[in-house]
Amino acid sequence: xxxxxxxxxxxxxxxxxxxxxxxxxxxxxxxxxxxxxxxxxxxxxxxxxxxxxxxxxxxxxxxxxxxxxxxxxxxxxxxxxxxxxxxxxxxxxxxxxxxxxxxxxxxxxxxxxxxxxxxxxxxxxxxxxxxxxxxxxxxxxxxxxxxxxxxxxxxxxxxxxxxxxxxxxxxxxxxxxxxxxxxxxxxxxxxxxxxxxxxxxxxxxxxxxxxxxxxxxxxxxxxxxxxxxxxxxxxxxxxxxxxxxxxxxxxxxxxxxxxxxxxxxxxxxxx
Numbered sequence: 408x409x410x411x412x413x414x415x416x417x418x419x420x421x422x423x424x425x426x427x428x429x430x431x432x433x434x435x436x437x438x439x440x441x442x443x444x445x446x447x448x449x450x451x452x453x454x455x456x457x458x459x460x461x462x463x464x465x466x467x468x469x470x471x472x473x474x475x476x477x478x479x480x481x482x483x484x485x486x487x488x489x490x491x492x493x494x495x496x497x498x499x500x501x502x503x504x505x506x507x508x509x510x511x512x513x514x515x516x517x518x519x520x521x522x523x524x525x526x527x528x529x530x531x532x533x534x535x536x537x538x539x540x541x542x543x544x545x546x547x548x549x550x551x552x553x554x555x556x557x558x559x560x561x562x563x564x565x566x567x568x569x570x571x572x573x574x575x576x577x578x579x580x581x582x583x584x585x586x587x588x589x590x591x592x593x594x595x596x597x598x599x600x601x602x603x604x605x606x607x608x609x610x611x612x613x614x615x616x617x618x619x620x621x622x623x624x625x626x627x628x629x630x631x632x633x634x635x636x637x638x639x640x641x642x643x644x645x646x647x648x649x650x651x652x653x654x655x656x657x658x659x660x661x662x663x664x665x666x667x668x669x670x671x672x673x674x675x676x677x678x
Contacts (some may be wrong), residue, residue: 440487442600443567446607447483450563451476454613465614467636467671471562479564482554486567489574497582506582507589515589523594528601528649531580535648538576540659543642558610561639566606605649609635614671621668628652633668637661 454462455470471479500506512520542552554570561568569577581595608615614633620626621633630647638645644661647654654660 442603443483443487443607446604447563447566450607450611454611454615455562462613462615464673464675465671467612467614467633467667468640469560469612471558471560471565471612475558475560476562476564479558479562479568482569483564483567485571486569486574489571490578493575493578493582497585500582500585506585508585508592508595509589510592512591512593514591520591520594523588523590524597524601527580527584527590527594527598530584531598531602532647532649532653534580534583535577536646536653539646539648542573542576543646548642556639556642559639560612561610561636563607563611565610565639566603608632609648610639612636614668616672618672618674620672621665631668633671634660634664637664637667 459470497506497508501508509515542548548556551570551572555565555568555573558565558568567574581590581598584590609630609632611632614631616626616631620629621631628650630645630649630651634645634647634651638661641661644659645654645664646659651660
């Protein structure tokens with residue numbers, strides 16, 4: 408991921424703003440797209456095609472239809488366009504010295520290098536929780552967030568299936584962080600890969616985690632596929648992205664979560 412960053416910074420520094428933007432957009436689209444394509448495609452093929460019959464007892468609700476998957480892919484392409492256009496803007500600000508994205512890992516010390524990724528993930532979770540609740544207000548839900556909720560039984564392709572306005576809101580996590588702190592380019596790359604893979608897994612419609620995970624003292628702190636699937640089914644509660652603590656702190660975790668978890672992770676019926 409960092410190779411395109413170096414090339415794109417060089418392109419941004421060259422004359423011709425439209426040429427620079429076009430270069431960054433195309434290269435970033437391909438780079439982000441390949442990680443998203445790989446994550447969503449592997450999970451979809453594995454859980455919804457190859458192992459579909461074997462994992463039928465672990466389907467949380469229903470399976471997505473072909474129309475659902477097709478719509479999710481089309482909106483995902485739209486979201487990738489929004490993300491990569493924003494990446495071009497971020498790189499312009501990096502070249503202009505407004506944001507600092509640095510290559511030398513120890514430039515700001517080992518402690519910051521090690522802490523910055525987990526802090527980015529926590530910041531993302533908090534940001535998402537409150538923007539997600541905002542998107543569930545009537546006006547924004549009807550006009551924006553409802554696109555994502557058309558998938559009552561989502562597939563991994565729903566991870567990026569957003570209205571362009573929501574895609575922009577969700578993509579502001581890194582630029583807002585860069586207003587406050589410098590970030591290493593490898594930390595940004597790891598953050599992007601983490602959110603792509605976990606987001607695709609969270610929309611898988613099949614619970615793949617072990618039966619005891621959600622009630623474990625540590626596992627219970629993390630959002631599972633079941634946790635997020637219930638949000639898609641009902642449009643209420645379970646607003647968290649990576650962790651369950653915000654939902655539990657503000658009383659928005661669904662009361663039926665553990666009941667549905669037990670159902671989704673029950674042993675496979677005997678033939």
